[in-house]
Amino acid sequence: MKRMDPRLRSTLRDFSRGFAAKREACFQGLDFERLREDLARMKDQAIVRNAELLDRFEARAQRHGSRVLRARDGAEANRLILDVLKEHGVRKIVKGKSMVSEETRLNEFLVRNGVEPMETDLGEWIIQLGAEPPTHMVMPAIHLSRKDVAGIFAGHLGREVADEIPALVRIARDEVRKAVFGAEAGLTGANALIAENGSIMLVTNEGNGRLVTTIPGLHIVFATIEKVVPTTGDALRVLEVLTKNATGQPISSYVSFIAGPHRGRQYIILLDNHRSELAADPVFRGILRCIKCSACLNVCPVYELVGGGEYSYIYMGGIGSLLTAWIHGLEHSKEIAGLCLGCHRCEAVCSAKIPIADLIVRLKTRLNEETGSELWKRIAFNGMMARPGIHRAAFAAGRAARPLISRGKGYARKLPPWMGKYDRFRDLPAPAERPLSRLFKDWTASPAAVPQGTPKGRVIIFPGCLIEHFYPRVGLAASRVLSKLGYEVELGPSACCGFPPANSGFPAAARRAFRGIVEKTGNGGWVLTLCPTCTTMLKRAGPELLGTEEASRLAGRTTAFAQFLAANEKEALSRLFKKRRDAGPWTYHDSCHSKHLLGASRDSRDLLRMALDREISEMDSSDVCCGFAGAFSVEHPEISAALTGGKISAVKKTGAGLVATDCPGCLLQIGGGCHRQGLDVAVRHTAEIIGERL
Amino acid sequence: MVSRDLFEKFVANALSAGAEVREVPAGENVAVHLAGILGKEGILRLSVSEDARPLLRDPAGDFVFLPVQEPADFETSQAGIVRADYGVAETGTLVHLDLGDVEKMIWTLPPVCAALLDAGKIAGRLADLIPEISAHLEASCLPGPQVSLVTGPSRTADIECQLSIGVHGPSRLLILLYGGPAA
Numbered sequence: 003m004k005r006m007d008p009r010l011r012s013t014l015r016d017f018s019r020g021f022a023a024k025r026e027a028c029f030q031g032l033d034f035e036r037l038r039e040d041l042a043r044m045k046d047q048a049i050v051r052n053a054e055l056l057d058r059f060e061a062r063a064q065r066h067g068s069r070v071l072r073a074r075d076g077a078e079a080n081r082l083i084l085d086v087l088k089e090h091g092v093r094k095i096v097k098g099k100s101m102v103s104e105e106t107r108l109n110e111f112l113v114r115n116g117v118e119p120m121e122t123d124l125g126e127w128i129i130q131l132g133a134e135p136p137t138h139m140v141m142p143a144i145h146l147s148r149k150d151v152a153g154i155f156a157g158h159l160g161r162e163v164a165d166e167i168p169a170l171v172r173i174a175r176d177e178v179r180k181a182v183f184g185a186e187a188g189l190t191g192a193n194a195l196i197a198e199n200g201s202i203m204l205v206t207n208e209g210n211g212r213l214v215t216t217i218p219g220l221h222i223v224f225a226t227i228e229k230v231v232p233t234t235g236d237a238l239r240v241l242e243v244l245t246k247n248a249t250g251q252p253i254s255s256y257v258s259f260i261a262g263p264h265r266g267r268q269y270i271i272l273l274d275n276h277r278s279e280l281a282a283d284p285v286f287r288g289i290l291r292c293i294k295c296s297a298c299l300n301v302c303p304v305y306e307l308v309g310g311g312e313y314s315y316i317y318m319g320g321i322g323s324l325l326t327a328w329i330h331g332l333e334h335s336k337e338i339a340g341l342c343l344g345c346h347r348c349e350a351v352c353s354a355k356i357p358i359a360d361l362i363v364r365l366k367t368r369l370n371e372e373t374g375s376e377l378w379k380r381i382a383f384n385g386m387m388a389r390p391g392i393h394r395a396a397f398a399a400g401r402a403a404r405p406l407i408s409r410g411k412g413y414a415r416k417l418p419p420w421m422g423k424y425d426r427f428r429d430l431p432a433p434a435e436r437p438l439s440r441l442f443k444d445w446t447a448s449p450a451a452v453p454q455g456t457p458k459g460r461v462i463i464f465p466g467c468l469i470e471h472f473y474p475r476v477g478l479a480a481s482r483v484l485s486k487l488g489y490e491v492e493l494g495p496s497a498c499c500g501f502p503p504a505n506s507g508f509p510a511a512a513r514r515a516f517r518g519i520v521e522k523t524g525n526g527g528w529v530l531t532l533c534p535t536c537t538t539m540l541k542r543a544g545p546e547l548l549g550t551e552e553a554s555r556l557a558g559r560t561t562a563f564a565q566f567l568a569a570n571e572k573e574a575l576s577r578l579f580k581k582r583r584d585a586g587p588w589t590y591h592d593s594c595h596s597k598h599l600l601g602a603s604r605d606s607r608d609l610l611r612m613a614l615d616r617e618i619s620e621m622d623s624s625d626v627c628c629g630f631a632g633a634f635s636v637e638h639p640e641i642s643a644a645l646t647g648g649k650i651s652a653v654k655k656t657g658a659g660l661v662a663t664d665c666p667g668c669l670l671q672i673g674g675g676c677h678r679q680g681l682d683v684a685v686r687h688t689a690e691i692i693g694e695r696l
Numbered sequence: 697m698v699s700r701d702l703f704e705k706f707v708a709n710a711l712s713a714g715a716e717v718r719e720v721p722a723g724e725n726v727a728v729h730l731a732g733i734l735g736k737e738g739i740l741r742l743s744v745s746e747d748a749r750p751l752l753r754d755p756a757g758d759f760v761f762l763p764v765q766e767p768a769d770f771e772t773s774q775a776g777i778v779r780a781d782y783g784v785a786e787t788g789t790l791v792h793l794d795l796g797d798v799e800k801m802i803w804t805l806p807p808v809c810a811a812l813l814d815a816g817k818i819a820g821r822l823a824d825l826i827p828e829i830s831a832h833l834e835a836s837c838l839p840g841p842q843v844s845l846v847t848g849p850s851r852t853a854d855i856e857c858q859l860s861i862g863v864h865g866p867s868r869l870l871i872l873l874y875g876g877p878a879a
Contacts, residue, residue: 017857066840124863125854143854151855171852171860178864183767199833201841209850209865212804216797217767234830238822252709253787253822253847256865261833262840264797 006307006644010137010145014306017144021300024250025351037243042355044236045291048228049281055197055230056272062200063270066262068223070270076106079273083108083222084115086269087187090220092117096182098190098204098211099123101139101294102224102273104316105329108189120185122178122210124171131158137310139296139318140248145309178210188214192225193244193293194237195272201261202270203237205244205254212256219266226273228281228290234259240293243353247297280328285364289324291354298348298358303626304341307644313341320348320358327365336369341638343631344505345594366507375507379633383503388511390497390518397471400433408432413677424636427643428674431472438465438474442493445478455488462523464494464540464560466533468666476532476666479693480563484530486578486696487571494529495522500547501539502632509547516544520552529560532689534595534602534665535632537562542599562596564664564688568605576612579695585614589658591649591672592625593665606664606688613695621652630671646675653683661685698815700877702785706818710788710871713848714861719815720874726812727752730777730872731759734810739774745802747795748779751812751874765798767805775808776801776866780846782825783818783873787847790871791825793832794842803846809866811846815876 048055060070071086073079079102087095095112097103097119109119109130121127125143129136132154136142143151152165155173163173182188190211192202202223204211215221231237237259245254262268281287299305299319310318315326315334320342327335342362349358369375386392400407409415414432417425424430445451461484465477481491500515516539523529531537540560545553567575590610592603603625607618629635629645649672653661661672661683673685707717720729730752734740743764744752762773778799780790790811794800803809819825822845835841850865861867 013857020857068840122864123854124852128854141854141857144857146855148855167855167858167860170855171863175863196833199830201833207850208852208863209804210863212800212844213864216800216804234833235823235826238826241822249853252713253789253845255713255846255848255851257845259829259833259843260840261842264794264800264840264842268840 006640007145007309009147010309011307013144014309017141018300018306021250025246025297028246028250028252037239038353038355041239041243041293041353042291044231044239045354046288048231048236049287049290051232052227052230052278052281055232056227058197059195059200059230062198063262064200066200068200068262068268068270070272072272073274075275076273079224079271079275080106080108080111082271083189083224084112084117086220086222087112087117090186090267092186092220094118094120094181094185095187095189096120096122096178096185096214096218097126098188098206098214099126100189100191100224101317102191102226103189104136105275106273108224120181122182122214123206124174124208127174127178128154131155135311138299139294139310145311179213182213182217185218187220187222188218189222189224190214192223192229194240195225195230196234196237196259197230198233199261201259203241204258204260205241205256207249207251207255209256211258215258215260221263221266221268223268223270224273225270226275227277244293244295247295247351247353276328286324286328286361288356289321289328289361291356292321292325293353295353297351297353301347301351303345303347303645304343304641307641308341313338320362321356324358324361324365327368332369332372335365336373339365339369341641343594343627343634345627345631346598347594347625347627350598363505363507367509368507370507379506379508383506383508383511387498387500387503388514390515393498394496397433397437400471401435401437404433404435413674423639427646427678428671429677430674431670433471434474436474437496438470438477439493439496441474441478442481445481450482451485451491453488453490454486457490458488460490460492460527462492462494462527462529464499464523464529464531464536465496466531466536466666467498468670469532470496473666473669473687476687476689479687480530480532480689483567483689483693483696487574492527495519497522499536499539500544501535504539504543504547506633512543513547516548516553519544520548520550520556523556525555527559528566529556530563530566531560532563532666532687534562534593534600535667537602538595538599562600562602562605562664564606564609565600565602567692568609572609572612575609575692579613579615581615582695583615585616586660587619587656587658588614588616588660588662589619589621589653589656590624591621591628591661591663591668593663593668594625594627594631596664597625603664606662610662610688610691613692619656619658621656621658623648623652628668628671630667632667635671642671646671650675650679650681654681659683660691662688662691664688697877698818702818702820703815703873703877706783706785706788707873708788709785710848713788714851715788715848715869715871717871717873719876720872722876722878726872726874730810730812733870734775735759739808741772741774742777743770743773743775743802743806744777745779745799747799748777748812751779752777764802767801770801770805773806775810776803776806777810778803778812780811780813781817782828783813783815784822784825784845785818786821789822789845789847791829792844792846793828794844800842800844803844804865807862807866808868808870809846809849810870810872812872812874815873
C-alpha cells in the first residue's frame with residue numbers, strides 16, 4: 003500500500019467526519035464519561051478476577067453442551083482448531099469477523115493444512131478475495147472503491163461485474179449464503195464471554211454472525227481470555243458503549259447471546275497469548291480493557307492520513323502498538339509506537355478510558371531500554387536537554403550564527419536540499435536576536451514593569467524553550483498583561499522542562515531536566531505557563547517522574563496563563579479591553595495538550611472573544627494536531643507536512659486573517675506553513691493578542 | 697398496558713433503525729392485518745415460527761405456510777413470520793428468547809422478517825430486561841439457550857461507507873405491534 007494515498011486519505015477523512023457526527027448523536031442525552039468509567043471499573047475488576055471468571059465460564063458453558071479448550075499461544079490455538087476440524091471431517095469453514103484469528107494468522111494456517119476458510123463479513127470477504135491488508139478494524143475494506151470491489155468480484159466469479167454497490171452487495175449475499183450452506187463448520191469471535199451463564203455475546207450488523215453460528219453443524223468460538231465478564235449486565239455495559247463508539251449506531255442490527263449449541267456442536271477456544279502476563283503488569287494491564295471499538299482510530303490524525311495498512315502490525319493504531327508489544331513482541335511495536343503523535347485525542351473517545359498516549363510513552367521507554375534508541379535522540383535528550391548549560395550553549399551558538407542563517411522577518415534560510423523534507427512545507431524560525439531572559443531583564447527596569455493599581459502578588463512566568471529562544475515577544479506580552487493587572491512578574495528558569503525526553507521514552511534525562519526546574523522555580527506564587535506542553539510536564543508528567551513533594555507542590559502552583567486569567571481576571575480584563583471593534587475574522591487552533599489534557603482551550607477562546615469583541619470563525623477540525631508534535635515532525639516530516647497542509651487549508655476556508663493559539667510549537671508550525679505559502683495570515687499566541695488589546 | 701410515551705419511543709427508534717412498524721388497531725385480528733399487508737405485496741409463501749402460529753390461526757388470503765427444518769427449505773420463502781418476546785424502546789430493538797435453530801433461521805433467512813410484538817412487552821431500556829435474558833440463558837433444561845436482539849434490517853457500509861440494506865439477513869423488518877395503548 004502506498005503511504006498516504008490521496009484517495010485513502012479522502013475516504014478516511016470523510017469517514018472520520020461522518021463518524022464524529024453519528025457518534026455524538028448516539029451519545030446525546032447519555033453521560034459518556036459515567037458510562038466509560040463504569041465500563042473501565044468493571045473491566046479492571048474482571049481482569050483481576052480473570053482466572054476465577056474463566057473457570058466459572060468454562061463450567062457453565064460445558065453444562066450447556068459446549069466444549070471449552072484453552073490455548074497458551076497462537077500456535078497452540080491454531081492447532082486445537084485444526085484438531086477439532088479434522089475430528090469432524092471439516093474441509094470448508096465459514097468465518098464471522100474475528101480479530102483474534104488475524105492475531106494467530108489462522109487462515110494461512112488452515113489453508114496450509116488443507117482446510118478452506120471463507121470470510122463472511124462483507125469487508126473481510128472482499129479483502130480475503132483481493133489479498134489486501136485490512137485498513138480498519140471495523141471496516142477492513144474502507145480503502146477500496148466500488149470499482150476495486152467490482153474488479154475483485156469479477157476475478158473471483160470469472161465474469162463481468164457492474165460497479166454498483168447494491169449489485170455488489172447482492173453478489174456477496176448469494177455467494178456467502180452458498181458457502182455457508184455448504185460449509186461443515188462456522189467460526190466466530192466473541193464480544194464478551196459471560197461467566198455467570200457460560201454464554202458468548204456476538205455483535206454484527208450484516209447478519210452473517212447468525213448464519214455462521216446457526217447453519218453449519220459445528221460452531222467454533224475463538225476468543226481471548228480478557229473478554230470474560232462476570233454477568234449478563236456487564237456484557238450489556240460493553241454493548242452500550244461498543245456500538246455507539248464503533249459505528250455511531252445506538253445498537254447493531256444483531257446481537258446474539260449464545261449459551262450453547264441448539265443442535266450440532268460448539269467448541270470455545272480461549273486464547274491467552276501473553277495476556278496473563280499483561281494482566282500481572284501494574285503499568286500496562288489497562289490495555290486489556292480494550293473492547294476493540296476502534297473509536298481511537300476514527301479520531302487519530304495519523305491513522306486518517308496513512309490508514310491501518312501502514313499503522314499496524316496486526317492490531318492497528320496507538321492501541322495496536324500496545325497490544326502488539328505484548329502479543330507479538332516488543333520489537334514489532336517499535337515502528338507503530340513511533341507513529342503516535344501524543345496528541346491524546348484518542349483518550350477522549352476511548353470506550354474504556356485507556357490512557358493510550360501515556361502508555362505509549364511508557365512503551366517507548368521499554369523499547370529504548372530493551373532494543374536501543376537512535377543516536378540523534380541520545381545526543382538531543384541525554385546530552386543536551388538534560389544539561390541546562392549545554393542546552394543554553396547550543397541556543398547561544400544558534401543566535402551567534404543568526405547573521406548566517408536568518409533571512410529576515412524572523413525566519414531562517416532554507417535548509418540544504420538533503421534536509422529539505424524538514425522545511426519544504428514550512429519556513430522555520432531563526433533564533434531571536436536576544437532571548438526572553440535578557441529582554442525580560444531590560445523590561446523589569448522599565449516603568450511598564452511596575453504593577454498597576456493595588457499589588458495582587460507575585461507570579462512567575464515559565465516560558466519554555468521555544469518562547470525563550472524563538473518567540474520572546476510572547477513572554478514579554480504576557481509580562482505586560484500581568485503587570486497591567488497588578489501582578490509583580492518574575493521570569494522562571496529558561497531551561498528545558500524535560501517533556502521532549504519524557505515523551506520520547508528517556509525518563510532519566512527528563513527527570514534530570516525537570517529536577518532542575520523544580521529547584522529553580524522557588525517556593526511561592528503562581529507559576530504561569532505559556533506552552534501547554536510545558537504545563538503538562540509541570541503538572542502531570544514531571545511530578546509522576548520525580549515523585550517528590552516539591553514536584554507536587556510545583557504542580558499545584560502551576561496553571562496555564564489563559565486559565566489563570568479566566569479564573570481570576572475576567573472582570574478586570576473586560577474593563578481594560580479597548581473596544582476597537584476593528585478585529586477582522588479570526589480563528590482558533592486548539593493545541594493538543596491544551597484541549598485534550600488540560601481542558602484549557604475553552605478559557606482561551608472565551609478570553610479571545612472578549613479581547614477581539616468578535617465571534618470565532620471556526621475552522622474545520624480545530625482540535626486536530628498541526629503536525630509539530632516535537633520530535634514527531636523530525637521523525638515523520640512527510641506526515642507532519644500533511645497535517646500542516648490540512649490545518650492551513652482549514653484556516654484558508656475560514657477567510658480569517660488571524661489564527662490564535664496557545665502553543666509556541668503550533669506558532670512555529672502554522673505560522674511557518676502560512677509564511678511558506680505566502681498567506682497574509684497572522685499567527686499569534688493568546689498572550690500576544692490579549693496584550694495588544696489592553 | 698404500555699404507556700403511550702414508551703410505545704411511541706419504541707416506534708420512533710425502530711423506524712429510525714430502518715424497520716417498518718404497523719400498529720394493529722384494538723379489536724382487529726393480527727393475522728388478518730398481516731395478511732392485508734403481505735397479501736397486497738404478493739408475499740404469500742411464509743415460514744412461520746412455532747411461537748407465532750397461535751396468532752396466525754385465521755389468515756385471510758392465499759398464504760402457504762412452508763414446512764421448514766433445514767436451510768434449503770427456505771429457498772422459496774418470501775417472509776419469515778416470528779414473534780418477539782420483548783421490545784426495547786430506547787433502541788427500537790426486538791428481543792427473542794430463542795428456542796431452536798429453526799426459529800433463528802426464520803428470523804434470518806427470508807428476505808422479509810415480519811415480527812409480531814405485544815406492545816405490553818415493551819421495556820424502556822435493555823437493562824430492564826436483564827433478569828429475563830439472564831434467566832433464559834441460565835435455563836439448564838434447554839439445549840444451548842440463546843437470546844437474539846434484532847434492531848432494523850441487516851445492513852452494511854463496507855463498500856465506500858455507503859449504507860446498504862439486506863446483506864446477509866432480511867432486507868425488510870416489519871414489526872406488527874398489537875395490544876398497544878389507546879391513542
